[in-house]
Amino acid sequence: xxxxxxxxxxxxxxxxxxxxxxxxxxxxxxxxxxxxxxxxxxxxxxxxxxxxxxxxxxxxxxxxxxxxxxxxxxxxxxxxxxxxxxxxxxxxxxxxxxxxxxxxxxxxxxxxxxxxxxxxxxxxxxxxxxxxxxxxxxxxxxxxxxxxxxxxxxxxxxxxxxxxxxxxxxxxxxxxxxxxxxxxxxxxxxxxxxxxxxxxxxxxxxxxxxxxxxxxxxxxxxxxxxxxxxxxxxxxxxxxxxxxxxxxxxxxxxxxxxxxxxxxxxxxxxxxxxxxxxxxxxxxxxxxxxxxxxxxxxxxxxxxxxxxxxxxxxxxxxxxxxxxxxxxxxxxxxxxxxxxxxxxxxxxxxxxxxxxxxxxxxxxxxxxxxxxxxxxxxxxxxxxxxxxxxxxxxxxxxxxxxxxxxxxxxxxxxxxxxxxxxxxxxxxxxxxxxxxxxxxxxxxxxxx
Amino acid sequence: xxxxxxxxxxxxxxxxxxxxxxxxxxxxxxxxxxxxxxxxxxxxxxxxxxxxxxxxxxxxxxxxxxxxxxxxxxxxxxxxxxxxxxxxxxxxxxxxxxxxxxxxxxxxxxxxxxxxxxxxxxxxxxxxxxxxxxxxxxxxxxxxxxxxxxxxxxxxxxxxxxxxxxxxxxxxxxxxxxxxxxxxxxxxxxxxxxxxxxxxxxxxxxxxxxxxxxxxxxxxxxxxxxxxxxxxxxxxxxxxxxxxxxxxxxxxxxxxxxxxxxxxxxxxxxxxxxxxxxxxxxxxxxxxxxxxxxxxxxxxxxxxxxxxxxxxxxxxxxxxxxxxxxxxxxxxxxxxxxxxxxxxxxxxxxxxxxxxxxxxxxxxxxxxxxxxxxxxxxxxxxxxxxxxxxxxxxxxxxxxxxxxxxxxxxxxxxxxxxxxxxxxxxxxxxxxxxxxxxxxxxxxxxxx
Numbered sequence: 001x002x003x004x005x006x007x008x009x010x011x012x013x014x015x016x017x018x019x020x021x022x023x024x025x026x027x028x029x030x031x032x033x034x035x036x037x038x039x040x041x042x043x044x045x046x047x048x049x050x051x052x053x054x055x056x057x058x059x060x061x062x063x064x065x066x067x068x069x070x071x072x073x074x075x076x077x078x079x080x081x082x083x084x085x086x087x088x089x090x091x092x093x094x095x096x097x098x099x100x101x102x103x104x105x106x107x108x109x110x111x112x113x114x115x116x117x118x119x120x121x122x123x124x125x126x127x128x129x130x131x132x133x134x135x136x137x138x139x140x141x142x143x144x145x146x147x148x149x150x151x152x153x154x155x156x157x158x159x160x161x162x163x164x165x166x167x168x169x170x171x172x173x174x175x176x177x178x179x180x181x182x183x184x185x186x187x188x189x190x191x192x193x194x195x196x197x198x199x200x201x202x203x204x205x206x207x208x209x210x211x212x213x214x215x216x217x218x219x220x221x222x223x224x225x226x227x228x229x230x231x232x233x234x235x236x237x238x239x240x241x242x243x244x245x246x247x248x249x250x251x252x253x254x255x256x257x258x259x260x261x262x263x264x265x266x267x268x269x270x271x272x273x274x275x276x277x278x279x280x281x282x283x284x285x286x287x288x289x290x291x292x293x294x295x296x297x298x299x300x301x302x303x304x305x306x307x308x309x310x311x312x313x314x315x316x317x318x319x320x321x322x323x324x325x326x327x328x329x330x331x332x333x334x335x336x337x338x339x340x341x342x343x344x345x346x347x348x349x350x351x352x353x354x355x356x357x358x359x360x361x362x363x364x365x366x367x368x369x370x371x372x373x374x375x376x377x378x379x380x381x382x383x384x385x386x387x388x389x390x391x392x393x394x395x396x397x398x399x400x401x402x403x404x405x406x407x408x409x410x411x412x413x414x415x416x417x418x419x420x421x422x423x424x425x426x427x428x429x430x431x432x433x434x435x436x437x438x439x440x441x442x443x444x445x446x447x448x
Numbered sequence: 449x450x451x452x453x454x455x456x457x458x459x460x461x462x463x464x465x466x467x468x469x470x471x472x473x474x475x476x477x478x479x480x481x482x483x484x485x486x487x488x489x490x491x492x493x494x495x496x497x498x499x500x501x502x503x504x505x506x507x508x509x510x511x512x513x514x515x516x517x518x519x520x521x522x523x524x525x526x527x528x529x530x531x532x533x534x535x536x537x538x539x540x541x542x543x544x545x546x547x548x549x550x551x552x553x554x555x556x557x558x559x560x561x562x563x564x565x566x567x568x569x570x571x572x573x574x575x576x577x578x579x580x581x582x583x584x585x586x587x588x589x590x591x592x593x594x595x596x597x598x599x600x601x602x603x604x605x606x607x608x609x610x611x612x613x614x615x616x617x618x619x620x621x622x623x624x625x626x627x628x629x630x631x632x633x634x635x636x637x638x639x640x641x642x643x644x645x646x647x648x649x650x651x652x653x654x655x656x657x658x659x660x661x662x663x664x665x666x667x668x669x670x671x672x673x674x675x676x677x678x679x680x681x682x683x684x685x686x687x688x689x690x691x692x693x694x695x696x697x698x699x700x701x702x703x704x705x706x707x708x709x710x711x712x713x714x715x716x717x718x719x720x721x722x723x724x725x726x727x728x729x730x731x732x733x734x735x736x737x738x739x740x741x742x743x744x745x746x747x748x749x750x751x752x753x754x755x756x757x758x759x760x761x762x763x764x765x766x767x768x769x770x771x772x773x774x775x776x777x778x779x780x781x782x783x784x785x786x787x788x789x790x791x792x793x794x795x796x797x798x799x800x801x802x803x804x805x806x807x808x809x810x811x812x813x814x815x816x817x818x819x820x821x822x823x824x825x826x827x828x829x830x831x832x833x834x835x836x837x838x839x840x841x842x843x844x845x846x847x848x849x850x851x852x853x854x855x856x857x858x859x860x861x862x863x864x865x866x867x868x869x870x871x872x873x874x875x876x877x878x879x880x881x882x883x884x885x886x887x888x889x890x891x892x893x894x895x896x
Contacts, residue, residue: 004452004760007801014803022813029818050818097847105847204818259844263796263837271801291844293851297786298843298858300748305793308714308756312452326847338745345711345753353455353715355462365470370477370498370652389711395746396707396739399545399553399774403741410746 001352003277003314006270012278015271023053028204032211067280069223069241071128072191074180075157075428080127082195082223082243083282083316087350089343090161091120091130092323092331093197098134099325100333101415108134108331114151116323118425119336119418121156125343126322131161131197133323134331143446145169146176150438153180157428162196162222167212170196172445174220179437189221197225197245197284197319225284225317243317244276245284260327261291261302266309273313286310287320288339291327295334295411299325303335304342311346337414337421341392348389393417449800451725451762454718460726463719471501476652480659515728517671517689519576520639522628523605523876528575530643530671530691531730531764535798537791538609539568539578540771540779541645546582547773548781549863556582556779562599564771566873567784567866569604573791574770579609579645581771582779591894593617594624598886601628605876610644610670615660618644620893622668627885637669645673645693645767673732673765691765692724693732708775709739709750714757721761734758735768736787739775743783743859747773751783752790759794785862785869789840796837841865 007015027050030036036046045052068083080088098108116133120126129152136144145163152160153176162177163169173196178188196217198210206214217224223241259265269285276283287310288303303324310318322339323331353359364379374380393413395402402408455463475498478484484494493500516531528536546556564581568574577600584592593611600608601624610625611617621644626636644665646658654662665672671689707713717733724731735758736751751772758766770787771779801807812827822828841861843850850856 002453002456005450007803008450011801011803014808018803018808018810021810026814026817201819203813203816203820203822257844257846261844263793264835266793266797267801292858293843293847293855294857295745296857296859297743297745297748297783297862298789298841300745300750301752301786301790301793302748304749304752305756308753309797312760329847335745338749342749345714345749348711349714349757353459353719355455355459355466360462360466362466362469365651366474368651369474371649372651374651387712393746395741396705396709398705399741399777407741409742409744410740411744414745 001312001350003273004270004309004312005274006267006313007274012274015275016278020053020055020058022204023058024055025052026204027052028206030206030211032206032208034215035206035211038215062279062281065240065242065279065281067282069192071159071195071223072193073157073159074153074193074430078127078158080159082241085314086316087311087314087347088127088317089125089321089347090128090317090319091116091126091336092133092320092328093131093161094135094328095133095324095326095331096135096137097326097330098332099330100418101411105330107137109138110136110147110151112136112331113148114155115333115422116331116336117151117155119333119340119421120322121158121428122421122425123322123340123343125340125347127158128195129156129158129160130322131164140446143442145172146442146446149173149176150442153177153438154430154435155427157430160194162194162217164196164198164210164213166209167216170213170216170220174217174222176438176441179441180434182431182434185220192221192223192241195223195225195243195317200226225319242281243284244272244279244281245317258327259291260289260306260324261298263305265289266305269306269309269315270313273310273315276316277314282316283314284317284319285313285315286318287324288322288335288342289320289324289327293326293330295325295332295338295414299335300338300342303339304345307339307342307346308349311350333418334411334414337392337417338410344392345389449760449798451721452718452757452760453722454715454761455722460722463723464726468501468503468506470652471506472503473500474652475500476654478654478659480654480656480663482663483654483659486663510727510729513688513690513727513729515730517640519607519643519671520641521605521607522601522641522878526575526606528607530689533762534764535759535762535795536575536765537573537769537795538576538765538767539564539574539784540581540768540776541579541609542583542776543581543772543774543779544583544585545774545778546780547778548866549859553778555585557586558584558595558599560584560779561596562603563781563870564779564784565599565603567781567788567869568770569606569876570869570873571770571788571791573788573795575606576643577604577606577608578770579612588894591890593620594890594894597621597624598890601625601886602878602883603875605878608642610642610665612644612646612658612661614657615664618661618664618668622665622670624886624889627889628882630879630882633668640669640671640689643671643673643691643765648674673767690729691732692720692727692729693765706775707739708737708754708772709746711753713737714753717754717757717763718761721758721763724764725762730764731762732765732767733761733763734766735772736770736783736790737768737772737775741774741778743773743780743786743862747783748786748790751787752793755787755790755794756797759798781866782859782862785840785865786858792840793837 029049039051071080098112099105112134162173198214218240225243225245272285273283286306288307290299290302292298323336325332477497487499519528546560547553560582610621646662666688673691673693720733721731734754736755738747738750740746771784773780
């Protein structure tokens with residue numbers, strides 16, 4: 001598949017020039033002294049918390065960020081390449097609420113988080129275990145990061161997302177990862193088994209919690225998603241792998257709320273991908289996101305819009321690829337499965353098609369001839385399984401058959417499906433040692 | 449917005465060459481003697497019903513088809529350009545069943561058809577009144593086309609779709625259109641107020657009903673959607689406006705049924721658009737189509753996938769843009785409204801963005817500065833209405849407010865919406881004369 005270029009090259013250049021102008025003349029506030037010190041030492045113009053970036057300095061730093069790198073999973077078959085022609089899907093991130101058709105909407109717990117780790121592990125389309133897929137509200141604040149990291153490391157063998165709130169969570173995540181891999185932190189920097197997301201305060205500012213985490217991860221050589229070009233190559237040590245991360249959307253002006261299901265979100269996703277390509281940095285954007293409160297038709301259409309746009313535009317890292325409802329406020333079990341279907345369809349599209357002789361099948365066309373049929377032809381049998389996408393939830397039969405079986409909506413099917421997956425779940429093998437060490441680490445720090 | 453090119457130029461060329469090869473060596477069956485005669489007379493190689501096309505002859509005919517033309521509405525403000533950088537959305541076509549949340553699924557009637565004409569008239573995103581949006585099962589077979597044309601001409605002032613089953617329906621449609629416009633059939637050929645869809649029998653064949661209608665419309669100079677290149681420029685008189693019409697999809701192999709919600713459908717849509725561009729002929733593809741039996745999340749995701757792909761790929765004519773359920777078998781009132789939302793979102797994306805100084809707003813960024821806010825800035829007030837898409841069904845507020853108001857799913861909102869629209873509907877003005885003449889025409893032909 002070729003990549004979709006929404007904007008003209010001329011538009012990209014104009015946006016780039018406007019960005020440089022803002023960085024040089026308006027500047028960015030950094031609310032964390034050690035970060036400001038880094039800029040001073042590097043010769044940037046600084047006034048109090050505000051840092052100004054000359055175009056030359058910006059472009060020098062941008063050039064140092066790698067365009068492609070690999071996250072190493074504890075199962076090497078599940079390594080994930082960030083950048084190039086690859087795309088990675090990552091589940092929901094950050095919702096304080098969780099819901100399902102049986103129990104309704106409620107505050108999420110560690111059990112919910114663990115369940116989402118298991119669903120992500122079982123998915124054919126998720127590439128990285130999510131970060132805070134559901135906030136573990138039943139666990140004391142200070143212990144939450146450790147418990148989530150433990151679940152991510154134990155119940156899945158994919159690369160995972162590191163804690164993102166402050167330097168301490170970052171440090172903890174790095175230490176636990178070193179235990180998991182039984183290696184030194186220097187060796188961990190070569191593996192890069194995780195990636196973390198650090199957010200700006202728009203417009204044009206960063207707070208101490210995020211900056212301290214950014215610096216902690218950067219020191220350890222861990223890749224990060226950072227929400228604005230201004231910081232991408234500049235506040236991290238040289239060459240730290242970063243992702244150019246855009247999640248900008250429109251406000252629902254009538255309510256003054258965020259609208260992640262707006263078509264402007266899809267436009268921004270295409271723009272983010274294109275600007276990141278211009279800078280040669282991997283990009284983040286999109287996701288199966290919606291403003292809907294239910295796993296209904298609105299959720300389906302908005303999620304597909306954003307996920308497909310990210311996929312076609314050449315985004316590399318798609319956070320929120322499964323589970324989100326209410327514009328990031330709730331994670332839904334049924335929506336997780338519905339989005340997994342969306343992701344499977346989008347990856348099928350992304351796989352592309354080539355016009356090679358086997359696919360053009362001129363000999364078969366000649367054999368079947370006008371008025372014939374292909375359904376029983378050997379060529380069909382030999383190819384359909386790999387050529388066609390196989391849905392997770394078969395809802396393809398005709399009305400009569402579907403109605404006889406109870407006429408279920410897709411939400412009901414999804415409800416059955418996630419329970420089946422959790423029931424069939426089997427823990428991936430892991431050395432007892434590492435597991436024991438991780439448990440000891442948490443116990444020592446936070447008690448039993 | 450730039451157009452999405454899914455395939456490489458090399459793939460397009462290979463597909464083109466394979467097509468020419470099939471047309472030349474395998475040929476196409478035409479089950480209608482007058483059509484075969486046209487080919488014979490034009491010097492094509494013919495064996496019985498089968499016609500063979502030399503590459504040179506194909507390309508000569510293709511070159512005669514216009515790349516852009518205008519359908520004239522009886523309200524000139526609603527003229528529709530087919531081709532170029534334009535996109536036209538057209539509602540569902542062909543379902544024998546209709547459904548809504550109140551009355552469930554049933555055989556459709558003329559009242560349903562008329563309601564869909566009214567909903568299409570009221571829509572901001574539909575450009576052309578649909579063809580057989582719901583089969584009028586309560587009307588005798590022979591009278592159905594006339595009644596549908598009457599409703600299309602009376603209850604909307606947009607261009608419309610002509611009857612497509614056989615030469616007689618084509619002739620009748622042309623005669624009624626001439627009455628509507630109070631003009632001769634020769635003058636009608638300049639106006640082109642309608643477009644019709646004629647289908648092939650895949651693979652590589654056409655039957656007499658379709659061919660006779662094609663020839664009837666072509667004689668009258670009316671534009672047509674024709675489902676395969678093989679016939680696009682070849683069975684119509686020279687220069688007849690056509691649309692390169694692709695609606696190919698995958699089979700759901702487990703059931704042996706058509707699957708219009710498959711991702712392969714989206715791939716085919718992108719391919720159709722690209723091949724049509726290669727030939728310089730407007731294209732048809734996509735639509736808000738789904739295999740789902742309900743207006744649920746599956747319907748939302750599949751419909752958005754296909755509609756967005758058509759929109760990004762540069763398709764010109766998107767049939768089935770509103771209402772379809774069950775892979776063309778049923779038209780749904782709620783789905784019509786849901787799809788109208790999808791269409792509005794897709795048209796917003798298609799509108800594009802430019803990086804002009806007013807949009808980059810460097811002065812505003814400098815005024816607001818780091819850590820400021822834009823919500824109360826004059827620039828926001830001056831721009832958000834035209835910049836942001838306004839949803840038909842506002843479901844953007846936060847959970848608490850939405851829940852207090854009853855916590856409705858989007859299907860329920862759509863149910864309320866279509867009733868409101870039909871209640872508020874007002875007939876567009878039309879000369880009493882034309883209306884009377886149309887009624888007389890039908891009465892004379894079929895009785896009261």
